[in-house]
Amino acid sequence: VTVVVLGAGSWGTAYAKVLADAGSPVLLCARRPELASAINAHRENTDYLPGVELPPTITATVHVESALAQAHIVVLAIPAQTMRANVHSWAGSFPTDSTVVSLAKGIELNTCARMSEVIAQAGHITVDRIAIVSGPNVSAEIAAEQPAATVIACTDIDRARYLQQITATGYLRPYANADVIGCELSGAVKNVIALAVGMAEGMGLGGNSTASLITRGLAEITRLGVAMGADSRTFAGLAGLGDLVATCMSPLSRNRQFGQLLAKGQTLEQATAAIKTAEGVWSCLAIVKLATQYKVQMSIVEQVARVCHEGISPQEALAELMSHKLTDEFTAF
Amino acid sequence: VTVVVLGAGSWGTAYAKVLADAGSPVLLCARRPELASAINAHRENTDYLPGVELPPTITATVHVESALAQAHIVVLAIPAQTMRANVHSWAGSFPTDSTVVSLAKGIELNTCARMSEVIAQAGHITVDRIAIVSGPNVSAEIAAEQPAATVIACTDIDRARYLQQITATGYLRPYANADVIGCELSGAVKNVIALAVGMAEGMGLGGNSTASLITRGLAEITRLGVAMGADSRTFAGLAGLGDLVATCMSPLSRNRQFGQLLAKGQTLEQATAAIKTAEGVWSCLAIVKLATQYKVQMSIVEQVARVCHEGISPQEALAELMSHKLTDEFTAF
Numbered sequence: 001v002t003v004v005v006l007g008a009g010s011w012g013t014a015y016a017k018v019l020a021d022a023g024s025p026v027l028l029c030a031r032r033p034e035l036a037s038a039i040n041a042h043r044e045n046t047d048y049l050p051g052v053e054l055p056p057t058i059t060a061t062v063h064v065e066s067a068l069a070q071a072h073i074v075v076l077a078i079p080a081q082t083m084r085a086n087v088h089s090w091a092g093s094f095p096t097d098s099t100v101v102s103l104a105k106g107i108e109l110n111t112c113a114r115m116s117e118v119i120a121q122a123g124h125i126t127v128d129r130i131a132i133v134s135g136p137n138v139s140a141e142i143a144a145e146q147p148a149a150t151v152i153a154c155t156d157i158d159r160a161r162y163l164q165q166i167t168a169t170g171y172l173r174p175y176a177n178a179d180v181i182g183c184e185l186s187g188a189v190k191n192v193i194a195l196a197v198g199m200a201e202g203m204g205l206g207g208n209s210t211a212s213l214i215t216r217g218l219a220e221i222t223r224l225g226v227a228m229g230a231d232s233r234t235f236a237g238l239a240g241l242g243d244l245v246a247t248c249m250s251p252l253s254r255n256r257q258f259g260q261l262l263a264k265g266q267t268l269e270q271a272t273a274a275i276k277t278a279e280g281v282w283s284c285l286a287i288v289k290l291a292t293q294y295k296v297q298m299s300i301v302e303q304v305a306r307v308c309h310e311g312i313s314p315q316e317a318l319a320e321l322m323s324h325k326l327t328d329e330f331t332a333f
Numbered sequence: 334v335t336v337v338v339l340g341a342g343s344w345g346t347a348y349a350k351v352l353a354d355a356g357s358p359v360l361l362c363a364r365r366p367e368l369a370s371a372i373n374a375h376r377e378n379t380d381y382l383p384g385v386e387l388p389p390t391i392t393a394t395v396h397v398e399s400a401l402a403q404a405h406i407v408v409l410a411i412p413a414q415t416m417r418a419n420v421h422s423w424a425g426s427f428p429t430d431s432t433v434v435s436l437a438k439g440i441e442l443n444t445c446a447r448m449s450e451v452i453a454q455a456g457h458i459t460v461d462r463i464a465i466v467s468g469p470n471v472s473a474e475i476a477a478e479q480p481a482a483t484v485i486a487c488t489d490i491d492r493a494r495y496l497q498q499i500t501a502t503g504y505l506r507p508y509a510n511a512d513v514i515g516c517e518l519s520g521a522v523k524n525v526i527a528l529a530v531g532m533a534e535g536m537g538l539g540g541n542s543t544a545s546l547i548t549r550g551l552a553e554i555t556r557l558g559v560a561m562g563a564d565s566r567t568f569a570g571l572a573g574l575g576d577l578v579a580t581c582m583s584p585l586s587r588n589r590q591f592g593q594l595l596a597k598g599q600t601l602e603q604a605t606a607a608i609k610t611a612e613g614v615w616s617c618l619a620i621v622k623l624a625t626q627y628k629v630q631m632s633i634v635e636q637v638a639r640v641c642h643e644g645i646s647p648q649e650a651l652a653e654l655m656s657h658k659l660t661d662e663f664t665a666f
Contacts, residue, residue: 136544147655148541149549151662164659173655175662208481211469211579215571216482222569236555236569237662238548245578246544322480322506326497329484329508329570 001166002027004071006064006086008035010048011103012077014139019075020055021169027067028060036060052143068093073101073163076119080106080279083115087122099159100125101152102132105187106279107286112293114184127180128156131163134183134239136246137172145171151239152176153183175238182234185225189287190244191255191280192301193217197248198259199307199314213300214248220298224287227294255280262307263314281308299324334499335360337404339397339419341368343381344436345410347472352408353388354502360400361393369393385476401426406434406496409452413439413521413612416448420455432492433458434485435465438520439612440619445626447517460513461489464496467516467572469579470505478504484572485509486516508571515567518558522620523577524588524613525634526550530581531592532640532647546633547581553631557620560627588613595640596647614641632657 001024005016008030016028030036039045039060043053061067068074074094078086083104094100100123104115113121116130135150142148152167152174154160160176167174177183193213200209221244222235234240247253258278261271268281284305291298303317334357338349341363349361363369372378372393376386394400401407407427411419416437427433433456437448446454449463468483475481485500485507487493493509500507510516526546533542554577555568567573580586591611594604601614617638624631636650 136541136548138539138541141539141541146538146542147545147651149545157661161661168659170655173657173659175660177662205479206471206474207579207583208469208471208474209479210582211575212480212482212571214578215469215569215575218569218574233663236548236551236574238545241551241569241574242544242548245547246540249543249582250540318480322503324506326501326506327508328490328494329510330566 001072002070003073003075004029004067005075005077006090007077008039008045008048008060009077010143011137011139012075013045013049013054014052014143015075015077015103015133016058017052017054017143018169018172019167020057022167024057024073024166026058027070028058029064029067030060030062033062036062049139049143064090065093068095071095071098073099075101075103077103080104080115081109084108084118084122087119091123094123094125098129099163100130101163102130105134105191107188107283107290109282109286112286112290114181114188116180116184128154128159130154130180131160132180132183133174134187134243136238136242138246138250138252142172147171147173149173149175149238149242151183151237153178153180153239155180177234177237177239179231179234181228182225182230183239185228185230186221186235186240186243188283189217189221189224189301190247191278192284192287192304193221193244194247194253194255195259195278195280195284195304195308196300198253198256199263199304200259200318201256202260202263203314203318210248214244217300218244220296220300224291224294224296224298227296228290254278259314268308280304284308334405335403336406336408337362337400338408338410339423340410341372341378341381341393342410343476344470344472345408346378346382346387347385347476348408348410348436348466349391350385350387350476351502351505352500353390355500357390357406357499359391360403361391362397362400363393363395366395369395382472382476397423398426401428404428404431406432408434408436410436413437413448414442417441417451417455420452424456427456427458431462432496433463434496435463438467438524440521440616440623442615442619445619445623447514447521449513449517461487461492463487463513464493465513465516466507467520467576469571469575471579471583471585475505480504480506482506482508482571482575484516484570486511486513486572488513510567510570510572512564512567514561515558515563516572518561518563519554519568519573519576521616522550522554522557522634523580524611525617525620525637526554526577527580527586527588528592528595528611528613528617528637528641529633531586531589532596532637533592533651534589535593535596536647536651543581547577550633551577553629553633557624557627557629557631560629561623587611592647601641613637617641
């Protein structure tokens with residue numbers, strides 16, 4: 001089985017290592033020829049995954065078309081907002097019976113489309129051939145072979161199980177799941193909740209507040225997901241809870257850092273200058289749109305959007321969250 | 334409504350403050366007369382909650398019987414393993430129509446009984462009059478009035494809703510839930526998972542491993558709970574996930590600290606000498622017993638019990654966890 005990984009950033013490179021360690025030869029496609037040459041010459045991606053020795057069964061290349069011609073499995077390690085244009089440009093080159101695996105997390109801003117929808121549309125690929133990988137997977141830790149678990153989701157569960165078998169290693173344990181909607185939604189909303197957690201931390205609040213935001217945030221994601229046809233169990237699983245906790249605990253999370261700066265009084269412009277991009281700042285808008293469309297209340301996501309884009313303070317947003325009508329735990333709040 | 338809180342430790346005292354801030358006069362029963370006098374004289378519990386000013390509507394006392402005679406609501410803030418003896422000694426004094434609220438977390442070791450079962454048996458109280466409070470509630474943070482949420486569970490949901498109304502404050506937001514089994518089980522198992530998280534951290538592992546243990550640990554708790562008749566949603570809620578995350582993130586968690594020491598090569602005896610008690614070290618045995626009884630696989634809890642009581646190393650336990658057969662995410666593993 002030959003695997004082609006499109007995108008040689010940190011997660012693409014780390015996942016190429018997983019695939020090679022699991023026994024498949026991997027063609028890793030980079031955009032820049034000098035990066036591809038350096039990877040082949042030194043067995044290391046010094047730009048995006050420095051200090052990690054790559055297996056000899058990974059070959060870097062810039063020739064996407066000829067790589068795709070050999071592919072049984074195509075892995076897309078490309079940012080969410082450029083996914084459509086990239087897949088569109090390769091649409092004719094995906095072998096007819098290949099499986100396409102997405103590592104991207106996010107919702108397309110203008111269309112509110114999930115990544116698997118974007119790939120299906122732009123690549124003319126039926127959804128049963130598209131799988132997504134999501135879970136508590138900080139790439140530097142995976143590359144260091146620290147034990148973790150992940151989810152491989154595909155509406156064709158047999159395909160998910162097949163991918164599970166050929167991607168398992170001693171350090172990354174995949175679980176198969178048929179719920180693509182739930183996995184993709186979790187990956188997008190978690191960044192917004194991480195922003196809220198960062199705001200709470202920036203206000204000097206402790207573990208109770210963080211844990212409450214994670215829990216009630218997950219309840220919001222779950223409500224939206226179920227309304228969109230997802231399986232509620234996914235949100236309690238590795239792609240939901242697992243990824244959310246890993247992101248909210250990671251000192252490296254840009255969304256969390258961004259929230260901390262907002263709570264300390266920085267404006268959106270100042271925080272953007274300091275952190276560059278924090279995905280949640282923009283996807284909160286797409287998620288508020290989805291929530292309206294599916295008639296689901298998402299109080300935390302709404303307050304994050306108001307802080308980011310309407311100028312209310314994190315302190316006012318929190319007071320607003322705490323003043324809602326008292327309810328049972330499992331109704332909308 | 335007069336509330337009597339039995340037990341003036343840190344959580345009992347912090348919760349007495351919540352009740353007083355919510356508008357009820359509170360009688361706070363301490364064991365030692367000098368502690369009760371000091372609380373009344375200085376409006377502070379310097380032994381267990383130093384630096385926190387207590388409202389004037391809290392009156393400390395050592396006279397349990399006369400306090401109970403006035404009680405509409407009795408709050409039990411007593412360690413799990415001494416609950417039975419204490420409730421038994423007061424059995425004749427609970428007013429007939431009073432509501433009994435338990436703050437205790439744990440499973441009785443010899444009987445594997447939950448706290449509400451212990452209270453019902455020892456106090457001759459029907460279960461519809463017994464409520465429990467559980468959630469991400471580190472007492473020092475609640476006492477500092479940092480915003481958090483909690484769950485009040487009672488099989489009589491109207492009683493839970495009533496308690497919710499009279500215990501809500503600007504900083505602690507209660508949610509009503511009818512699932513007492515789920516809330517009690519979550520509170521006990523989380524300490525065992527915190528031990529496992531501490532072990533992973535002591536081995537130098539990062540956020541992916543922690544998040545995977547929390548997620549798969551919660552899946553184990555959920556399976557046991559559902560087998561015992563609990564509502565699976567509780568485990569994804571504040572008493573389940575919320576409390577688990579707060580405990581696993583808290584640097585103050587004894588269970589987490591205990592696991593870290595075991596991973597660094599200390600024996601059970603050495604770690605016990607350093608940390609004193611870590612509830613999970615003992616309740617893992619009761620939970621393994623329950624898992625066997627209900628025929629549920631709980632791999633993480635079992636491995637924690639083997640490390641604590643059979644002398645295998647945390648490294649061996651982790652290797653064992655990672656070598657299980659690959660499965661779908663939502664089957665037993």
